[in-house]
Amino acid sequence: MSRQDISYAQLLETNNLIQNCGDETYWLCVTRTVQGSKLFPVSPYILLSYLNAFYRYPSLLRKIESQMRAEAIADRARNMGMKIQNSALGWALPNFYLLGRELLLSLGFLRPQDALEDVVYVMDFWKRYMLSWHRNDGHITNREYGHRAQILPDRRLEVFQSDIYSCESGDELHEAACTFLATASQYGFLVSCESRISLTNSGPYRLDERHQMIVRDFMDLAECSLPWLDGVAKDVPYNYLTVPVVARDCHFSLVDDWGSFESNPEFTADHVVGVGLYTSDALTEGFVPVGMGSREELSSTFRSLNAVMKEATNKLWLRIAEWTRDQMVDAGALVYYNIIKDLAHVAGVFEVDDWLTIDPRAERFRPLLNDEFSNEFLGALVGTLSLPNHRQSPYTMMQHSDRPTRTLTMLPYSVLAGDDYVATSGPIQPGTSHLAPKIDRYRTSAGVLTLEEFNRRARAHEPVLCSDKYRFLCETWVKYNHTTALANELYQLEQSQSRTLRGKGAKFIPPSA
Amino acid sequence: MTQLYVDSDRYGEPPASLLVETVRNAVTDLVRRKLAESGGSWSNFVFSASDRSITAEDFSAIETQILASGYRFAWSAVISARERPEIYRAVGALAADVASFSFEHPEAVVAPADESGREQRGIGDNVVRRPENVIGIARYVRSSEQVIAYMNQGVPANTIAVIDDSGGTLTAPILEHFTGIVCAGGTVRSHLGILAREYGIACLMGAKTSGIREGERIELETSAAAKTAEAYQTGQEMPARIWKLTR
Numbered sequence: 001m002s003r004q005d006i007s008y009a010q011l012l013e014t015n016n017l018i019q020n021c022g023d024e025t026y027w028l029c030v031t032r033t034v035q036g037s038k039l040f041p042v043s044p045y046i047l048l049s050y051l052n053a054f055y056r057y058p059s060l061l062r063k064i065e066s067q068m069r070a071e072a073i074a075d076r077a078r079n080m081g082m083k084i085q086n087s088a089l090g091w092a093l094p095n096f097y098l099l100g101r102e103l104l105l106s107l108g109f110l111r112p113q114d115a116l117e118d119v120v121y122v123m124d125f126w127k128r129y130m131l132s133w134h135r136n137d138g139h140i141t142n143r144e145y146g147h148r149a150q151i152l153p154d155r156r157l158e159v160f161q162s163d164i165y166s167c168e169s170g171d172e173l174h175e176a177a178c179t180f181l182a183t184a185s186q187y188g189f190l191v192s193c194e195s196r197i198s199l200t201n202s203g204p205y206r207l208d209e210r211h212q213m214i215v216r217d218f219m220d221l222a223e224c225s226l227p228w229l230d231g232v233a234k235d236v237p238y239n240y241l242t243v244p245v246v247a248r249d250c251h252f253s254l255v256d257d258w259g260s261f262e263s264n265p266e267f268t269a270d271h272v273v274g275v276g277l278y279t280s281d282a283l284t285e286g287f288v289p290v291g292m293g294s295r296e297e298l299s300s301t302f303r304s305l306n307a308v309m310k311e312a313t314n315k316l317w318l319r320i321a322e323w324t325r326d327q328m329v330d331a332g333a334l335v336y337y338n339i340i341k342d343l344a345h346v347a348g349v350f351e352v353d354d355w356l357t358i359d360p361r362a363e364r365f366r367p368l369l370n371d372e373f374s375n376e377f378l379g380a381l382v383g384t385l386s387l388p389n390h391r392q393s394p395y396t397m398m399q400h401s402d403r404p405t406r407t408l409t410m411l412p413y414s415v416l417a418g419d420d421y422v423a424t425s426g427p428i429q430p431g432t433s434h435l436a437p438k439i440d441r442y443r444t445s446a447g448v449l450t451l452e453e454f455n456r457r458a459r460a461h462e463p464v465l466c467s468d469k470y471r472f473l474c475e476t477w478v479k480y481n482h483t484t485a486l487a488n489e490l491y492q493l494e495q496s497q498s499r500t501l502r503g504k505g506a507k508f509i510p511p512s513a
Numbered sequence: 514m515t516q517l518y519v520d521s522d523r524y525g526e527p528p529a530s531l532l533v534e535t536v537r538n539a540v541t542d543l544v545r546r547k548l549a550e551s552g553g554s555w556s557n558f559v560f561s562a563s564d565r566s567i568t569a570e571d572f573s574a575i576e577t578q579i580l581a582s583g584y585r586f587a588w589s590a591v592i593s594a595r596e597r598p599e600i601y602r603a604v605g606a607l608a609a610d611v612a613s614f615s616f617e618h619p620e621a622v623v624a625p626a627d628e629s630g631r632e633q634r635g636i637g638d639n640v641v642r643r644p645e646n647v648i649g650i651a652r653y654v655r656s657s658e659q660v661i662a663y664m665n666q667g668v669p670a671n672t673i674a675v676i677d678d679s680g681g682t683l684t685a686p687i688l689e690h691f692t693g694i695v696c697a698g699g700t701v702r703s704h705l706g707i708l709a710r711e712y713g714i715a716c717l718m719g720a721k722t723s724g725i726r727e728g729e730r731i732e733l734e735t736s737a738a739a740k741t742a743e744a745y746q747t748g749q750e751m752p753a754r755i756w757k758l759t760r
Contacts, residue, residue, distance in 0.1 A: 031746050036698055037680035038655065041590040108541035111518040114559050182711035186688065189681035189704050196704065254742075260702070266641050266739050269713055314664065314686045321657045325592045361564050367572040368536060370600065371593045372586040376530040387533075388525025404524070425560050 003423050004117055008416055010124075015410040017123045021094045022407030023399045024143045028091070028258060029382040030400070037194040041325060043374035045193065045332025047103065051362035052337040054100025056428045057093070058118035060344070060354055061125050067459065068347040070125045074132035075466050076346055078151055080280030080287060081217040081242035083342040086149065086200050089133065090141055090257035092339045094126045098408045099381060105409055106387040112409050113421035119411060136475055147254040149202040152215070153475060155494040155506075156287070157205055160244040161213065162500040162510045164274040165295045173295055176302035178269040180309075181243065184218045187309045190316055191220055191229065193332040197339050200259030204252035211273070212252055214261065216243045221309070222443035225341055225350060228331055230439040232315035235308045238279040239443045242287060246274030277301060282346045282458045284445045286465060289497055326434040329369070333358060334433070348459030350451065352438050357431025382407070465493055482506045515549040517541060532579075539575040543567060576600070591656060611653040611727050616677065616697050621723035622752070630760035631732060634725050636752035637717025638740040640701045640709050647715040647733045648758065649673035649692040651725050654684055663687045673731055679703035679718065688712065693733050695720045695755060701740050717753050730758040 036042065064073070077084040101119070104110045130140045136153055139145040152160075167174035188198035198220050204212040222236040223229050247263070250271040254262040261267070277298060278287040291301025320328070334356055344350040380386045385398075385405040396404040415421045442454045449457070464470065473481075473490050481487050488505035495501040501508065519525070519541065528534045544567065548555065551562040585602045588594035594601040618635065626632040649671040654660065660683065668690035676684065679699025684691075688708060693715040696705050701718050709716030715735040725731060737753035744751050 031742060036589065036678065036703070037682055038589070038591050038678035039657070039680065039683040041593050042680070043589070105519070107537060108517040108519045108544045109563070110559065111555070178711075178713075182689070182708065182713075185711045186681060186685055186708055189708070190685045194680045194682045194704065196707075260707075262742055266710070268641055268710065317660075317682075317686050320682075321661070323592075325590070325596050328590070328592060364567065364569040365572060367569055367576050368540075370576070370586045371589040373532055373536055375587075375589055376533050377536075380528055380530060380533055384529060386526075386529035387537075388519065388522050388527070391522070391524040391526055393524060420556055422556050422559050426564075429564075 006117065006120055006415070008413070010120055011411050011413055011416070013127075014120050014123045017094065017127055018098060018119075018408050018410055019406075020141070020143070021091075021098060024091070024141070024257060025095050025099070025382060026385065026398070026407045027143075027400050028256060039320070040194040040328050040332055041369075041371055041374070042194055042332065043378040044369035044371065045329045046336060046378055047369055047374050048329060048333035048358065048362060048366065049336035050096055050100035050103055051365055052100070052333060052359055053096035054104065054115075055359045055361045055425055056337070056354070057097045057340075058115070058122055058424060059426075059428045061122060063349055063354070064343050064347045065125065067349050070129040071132035072466070073343055073346050074129045075471055076282075076463065077133050078136070078153070079156070079463060079465055080284065081215075081219070081240050081278070082281060082346065083198075083219040083240075083339065084346065085133070085151070085202065085217065086142065086257050086259035087197055088200075088339045088342070089126070089129055090149075090259070092197070092336075093129075094123060096337065096339070097122050102387075102389060102408055103377075103381060105389045106381075111421075112412050113415050113419060115423070115425045116411055116415060116421045117423040118425055142255055142257045147256050148204070149255050150205060151202050152205070153494075154478060155491045157213070158491075158510050159287075159495055159498045159501055160215070160276055161207060161246075163289065163292060163498055164213075164244060164246055164276045165292075165298055166246075166274045168273060169270045173275065173299045173302075174269070174272060176299040176306070177243070177275040178272060180302040180306045181216065181245075183306045183309050183313070184221070184241070187221065187313045187316075188218055190313055190320070191226065192335050193320075193328070195332070195336060196258065196260065197335065201255055201261050202259070203255060204261075207246060210248055211246055212250065213244055213246050213274075214252055214255075216245055217241070217259075218243070219342075223439075223441050223448070224443060225338070225345070225352075225355060225438070226335060227356060227435055227438040228316065228319060229312075230436070230441065232319060233312045233443075234441075236312055236443070237305075237308070238290065238445075240279055240281055241290065241305070242278040242280065244274075244276045244278075245272055247271040248273045279445060281445045282342075282348075282454075283461050285463045285496075286494070287497075288445065289499065292499055324434065326366075329366070330358065330434045334435075345454070345458060348455040348457075350455060352451070353431060354428065356435075356438055357433050359431045360429050361425075363432060465490075478506070515545045517545055517548070518555070532584075535579060536575065539578065540572075543571055543575070547571075611655070611659075613726075614653060615724055615726050616675065616720075616722050618697065618721035618723060621721045622754075623723055626759050630758060631756040632759055633754055634731070634757045635695075635720055635722030635755040637695060637720030637722075637733075637755060638701050638751065639735055639737045639753040640706045640716040640718060640739060641713075641735075642737065642739045643715060643735040645736055647673070647693045647735050648730065651675050651695070651727065651729050651731045653727055654687075657683070660684060660687055663690075673715075673733065675722075675725060676705070679705050681705050681708045688714070693717075693735070695722065695725075695731075695733065697722065700745060702742070702745075717755065720755065722755055725755070725757060732756045732758055 673693035681704035
């Protein structure tokens with residue numbers, strides 16, 4: 001690759017993005033969780049995933065953008081519940097890459113200016129994606145919005161709110177929905193090898209003084225681009241499910257860039273007073289209702305999904321219980337590293353070798369990754385910030401800690417004065433995996449497809465609402481143009497599968513919950 | 514001697530962890546040696562020569578060097594110690610010995626039995642405040658074998674699982690059948706805490722207990738306030754008590 005002219009402005013902006021990522025990573029890791037597992041070697045797989053991300057993300061993001069720009073994929077993401085939300089895009093994409101860089105910096109494998117053009121490109125990709133995905137709330141991250149994610153447009157929220165079925169503790173729908181939410185969460189943790197990356201939440205959205213809506217997404221549920229679901233998840237009929245949940249007397253005070261929430265009081269099932277159910281993927285026109293024809297049908301659908309996910313949980317758990325450590329480390333490293341793989345699915349450029357193998361430059365580190373070293377190194381990398389590269393001038397007071405540390409190393413401006421640097425880590429190299437090969441079956445909204453067919457259809461598909469005619473009809477435009485025929489058309493398209501709003505258009509404003 | 518860029522760090526201090534420092538020193542020595550052997554510049558080394566010349570065998574040699582000192586690694590996933598017992602410290606009681614096992618936390622808060630026979634054996638962080646305390650039978654769940662046994666035989670009624678895994682995967686197939694959970698690790702935001710909240714199962718995380726044996730009746734103070742994010746951030750304790758019921 002030929003060397004690009006990197007400007008001062010690009011470096012300034014990239015370093016700002018890096019610093020924001022570093023501050024938030026520290027806060028998330030220190031306050032939001034203590035991750036541990038007796039089943040999975042979690043820290044070893046996390047470190048391996050960071051290395052794989054560092055060596056591969058730049059090439060793979062460029063490959064994705066050769067088909068579809070980051071901001072165009074994010075337009076799709078606003079209209080569906082695929083794994084291109086949080087934590088995948090809000091946090092993991094830049095931070096997995098940057099933490100891999102930091103790991104290598106700490107071991108003397110890199111200088112801060114090495115892979116400089118890769119770093120600038122990855123952060124620019126992320127910025128463009130996030131600005132587009134967050135365009136309705138106008139922020140780059142949930143952090144910037146005070147930990148809130150108001151992603152969806154008014155027209156979609158109207159449909160969610162209007163189509164939701166009300167429920168109360170003790171009734172059939174409430175029982176079925178809440179049981180499903182617990183089962184799907186449990187299944188998600190197992191699918192993702194003890195991480196929360198198959199689950200996400202966005203919102204909250206105000207309905208009235210007592211009610212808020214939160215949108216809960218469950219991803220990678222069926223036979224998909226995770227080979228350990230082959231067979232065990234063949235009866236799971238949807239790969240992505242979205243559940244809008246209305247909560248009463250429960251204020252969601254925080255929705256972070258991991259897609260986790262905090263509420264006051266604590267969110268429990270008795271606060272749930274309304275639910276809906278949708279699916280979506282790279283081949284749909286946005287959110288498609290599932291079992292929403294009647295309250296009874298929705299209850300029955302939740303029960304049916306609960307049964308198949310419970311069955312899949314047991315089968316998957318028994319499969320995992322027989323894995324070797326290398327298989328567990330590979331599965332964890334891959335599900336972490338390929339957390340952004342749905343970008344490639346939407347662009348129609350997903351390839352197994354890209355997303356389901358460990359690059360040899362990362363793989364060589366495996367002998368170092370025993371449990372104790374990995375736990376202590378990961379703790380130093382994201383928690384105590386006690387590696388030499390973290391240490392800053394003694395005058396520094398880091399956000400959240402006041403200590404003279406920095407989570408992520410900035411790019412040096414000295415390259416603009418002639419300091420040498422290496423532009424890129426280079427192309428991905430043929431990788432390996434200890435896991436069973438991926439069977440060529442992918443559950444989609446168009447049925448079970450081969451990868452070639454899935455990619456072909458994804459490349460050919462453009463949801464109408466993402467076409468140039470409607471794509472830029474934003475919330476500001478709607479505010480002042482809602483009486484136009486075009487606005488009516490826009491809303492009617494969104495309402496086309498709504499059980500309550502079909503055909504009503506932009507002039508209809510639903511009553512409060 | 515060949516110098517690396519990181520060797521001239523103005524502010525850097527050695528890692529806080531001795532193991533991390535040992536490994537880091539060994540790896541940076543390795544990089545220095547390979548750079549010198551390459552005979553080329555750093556720019557030619559960093560993403561080309563080093564990719565080929567620094568290998569898994571080099572990292573295995575570092576592990577061998579550490580083990581030769583007599584050091585053995587602490588394990589966190591059971592599979593790690595089972596596959597390579599020669600490099601990890603002993604696993605200890607998991608499944609077979611639960612009858613004689615108990616968690617013994619040095620900071621467990623204990624107290625003699627009160628007039629109603631409740632003997633405090635520890636504290637934990639409450640995930641969700643409930644109207645009442647929860648009473649059940651303590652049963653340790655620490656291994657895949659135990660989970661499989663419960664999958665086959667069913668989880669006994671009124672089981673309060675006593676677990677040291679704050680993750681949500683080890684007990685995934687049986688979790689919903691627990692009446693309560695006492696977890697010796699993690700926080701209320703750990704995966705197990707999240708799942709307990711979703712399932713509506715009484716749960717105390719980060720529990721510090723002593724002397725709770727398999728099959729004993731215990732009571733969890735789930736009527737205590739749930740521990741908040743602010744409390745974790747400020748270091749404020751919000752303990753919920755755990756009692757052994759002696760009558």
